[in-house]
Amino acid sequence: MELRVIEKTDEELRMEIAGEDHTFMNVLKGALLETAGVMAATYDMNPEQSGGQTDPILSVKTEAGTDPLDAVADASRRVQDLTDDFMAAFDAAA
DSSP states (O other): OEEEEEEEOSSEEEEEEETOOHHHHHHHHHHHHTSTTEEEEEEEOOTTTTTTOOSOEEEEEEOTTOOHHHHHHHHHHHHHHHHHHHHHHHHHHO
8 A cells, every 4th residue: 555645734634545445445534534633534536537546535634733644543543443353353253
């Protein structure tokens, strides 16, 4: 997975996440929307509307005092924790 920050301010972030699809992006977006200080999170990967771009572009807007990169890190850790919990439950049920 390659990450490239396209644009960043104190309260907004646009980042390309190369090699990912809707499956991962929806999970990350959902985790971001549950993160304290995040006002909006979305992604775009429509080549017709994006000038041919095919890798998703994540957009995050946060409240004052919440760094959008920190919000992405927090959301990513939560996704990892959920994945670990699922794997443990799956292994216990098998």
